Amino acid sequence: MTDAAPPARPEARSPRGFADRRGADVAAERRIVARVSEVYERWGFEPLETGAFEYADALGKFLPDADRPNEGVFALQDDDEQWMALRYDLTAPLARFAAQNWETLPKPYRRYAFGPVWRNEKPGPGRFREFVQCDADTVGSDRPEADAEIIAMACEGLRAAGLSDGQAVVRVSNRKLFDGLFDAGDVTDPVQRLTALRAIDKYDRLGWEGVAALLGEGRLDESGDYTKGARLPAAVTATIQAFLGSAGEGSRSQTLDAIARIGGLGAAGEAALTELSGIDRALASMGVDQAAVRFDPTIVRGLEYYTGAVFEAELLLDTTDDKGRAVRFGSIGGGGRYDDLVARFTGEATPATGFSFGVSRLASALRAAGRAEAARRGPVVVIVFGEADMQAYLDAVAELRRAGIAAELYLGRAGMKAQMKYADRRGAPAAILLGGDEIAAGQVTIKDLDAGRALASDLVDNEAWKAARPGQQTVPRGALVGTIRGIIEASSITDGAHE
């Protein structure tokens, strides 16, 4: 079919912002998903998988800074002219699913989900247009215990994934604190409110000066971009400043007391304090440490749809980037209460709360925290000397696999030296040599590649290395599995960097 080939060869490249992930990286992310799933199921959350596409109107426009239609999403028109788009998170599909199946679902409905989400944004270093999220949500409960459960479960999930106590903190606040403050200050325009919330959300990065500019006329950033401000009344801005200043390192109830003392919260703000108190009581009942979950009024979350409690999980580690510079890792997940999202469809208020984290981001965090686990070893490689003894090679491979040891026959056509190099690049713990002499004598030669690597770095003299044949032993054929087991157990390689 040679003439079916296109006239010009396509270039082997993938679209920007879409990554290929191999071996150890894939394994690390799968481990996170498996362990977090185990925790979430033990807490009574049921797995749910929805399709990649939703109708654009069902998805809504809740991405920050995305006011144009289909901005930020990958959208296309179906055969019947309806616009559909790839999901940009797992919350919007849950709201659609819950609304569609509300009558038949057990209520409250607890579900967790993981899978890819897509953002049609400008990709950059570490910024992808496709990434895996993992969410847990409870739909149909207005209880503070529901929020507390989500927060406490997120903490247990992060620990199960590999973070130690003290390596992460979940900061919690409540959107209604600002609702009350806006009400009290006569800020009624929803666009103005959202602009102000998104400004406050940048407190962590910009500090008070930057936020103050964005709450006022606007701000010119270092790149020369001008962002229009929320133009809040000065009195409201002053209360916000006091507010943000109340974030301390005290206990949760101490922080609530400090916020209450500021005053000017309006009815919504008082309701927020009551809700946060309920969450605090439930967290205490669940034995959640004061250091693991804090109240912090600087937490806002950029998404428009939050209506009550908001959470943000942050890694408490200074780490280093690729160039060895110290960087703060920052947020690894978040969530909150979104009581209006199901009502978009049904018209009936349906309280809901949830937490979400990026799986690749958590994997990076674990690497940064020095908690990456030993990569699975590569397979044992059986070397091919010639066609005649194929049966003996295949027998050895089969015997190792039956014993639960990853093993393979070298399937190329290259010589001995290239085969040994191949085994090394595969991260093989050992290579199996079954030459004619060994087969005739009922023996097998096993090359311990880790021992070989270690010795090679000591023996600078190439001839001496050859003479020593480091890590090579000839044993009776019946001792194959036992010898390989010994080599794998002795190997203390802790990374997968064999390639």
Added chain:
Amino acid sequence: MTDAAPPARPEARSPRGFADRRGADVAAERRIVARVSEVYERWGFEPLETGAFEYADALGKFLPDADRPNEGVFALQDDDEQWMALRYDLTAPLARFAAQNWETLPKPYRRYAFGPVWRNEKPGPGRFREFVQCDADTVGSDRPEADAEIIAMACEGLRAAGLSDGQAVVRVSNRKLFDGLFDAGDVTDPVQRLTALRAIDKYDRLGWEGVAALLGEGRLDESGDYTKGARLPAAVTATIQAFLGSAGEGSRSQTLDAIARIGGLGAAGEAALTELSGIDRALASMGVDQAAVRFDPTIVRGLEYYTGAVFEAELLLDTTDDKGRAVRFGSIGGGGRYDDLVARFTGEATPATGFSFGVSRLASALRAAGRAEAARRGPVVVIVFGEADMQAYLDAVAELRRAGIAAELYLGRAGMKAQMKYADRRGAPAAILLGGDEIAAGQVTIKDLDAGRALASDLVDNEAWKAARPGQQTVPRGALVGTIRGIIEASSITDGAHE
């Protein structure tokens, strides 16, 4: 933010051909993926994950019956005007990845992958536009041992997923058999060849009469659609008939002998026999049963890109459909050798072979084969009597979760009766009742919901049922975990149909 709500409410529905999957269905598919992954890694295959989008030119046009640009795929234009499309299988992305990274990959490169693929086709019952595939491929080996390994590993993967010996067969043939036959009969037009191959691929469904029509002038099917035929010379059609008739139930080498006796195979056909014989030898060395893997010249596979051996895995079970009618389950996966797919990018011939199956389809097959496993039980539900005793409820939940038992607090606001109904619909093995009296007495009442269900079906008299309080016991609070363990172990529920 009530005035941020859209003027009209969107309808809660998902695009046609995209399914939501819950609880037990999700768990069944994950179990398959986990078990097959374990086998594939033990056989030396490395996991790989690529992005959902590929450039359209990199993806190529290899879907059957898709001759128009972007036909059959979900495509859209990127910001830079380049067309990209969601992958329609996992083979095309692998070819792109291998071509892009060929210099740095260990060669031959063995990888497996699973994930969603998308086909922009007309959806129908059981026919989705998104489904999960699981592939394993070896790139860079022309050895028949590579094909044999893929076939043998597919058999072990299917067994690990839950199929018994004898429930599936892999049928193997070689495209070059037909290449040789076309060469010998002077059929040189590649379009004519592909039309003929796709006709032969329908032998299973249409029988010889139907195939003969498609190899000749064309065929009018029952729905009134006319398919243009391949217009092969009569002599070639006659040889094909003899060919298809040689598929027997004999051993692999007997089938090869029968094919050889037909003759007229040309040089390519002779090469096919040599390759199949090499595969047979390797399969025998790997201990693969004659009944598990057969040679069968009726196997063609519809995809254009196959160049040598082709495989098809079929379920050997007559099963029943939703309406109780007997149906043949048919193919659950397949694959073959595609030596030109990497060369599309690099211009250098790179032999490759692989096997793919649909994960949902295998899950259906396992259900049909009566091999679906017991669904995981729902969580134990702790009933809420009032706010005052929340601490006692949360303590019980925490204690059960710590013991590894899935448990939850009822988080709604409904009364006792609704809570018991909720526990039942969640598939809970038990409900925990901690009333004021129980708490004061250091006790807990446990309702065994399975026992309750069983007894309820015996006791027709509602009053008698109430008096008997089936499956309800009050025990010391310290006996909570032990009692629940006993109930879960005794429960012999084998399906998840609680909703």
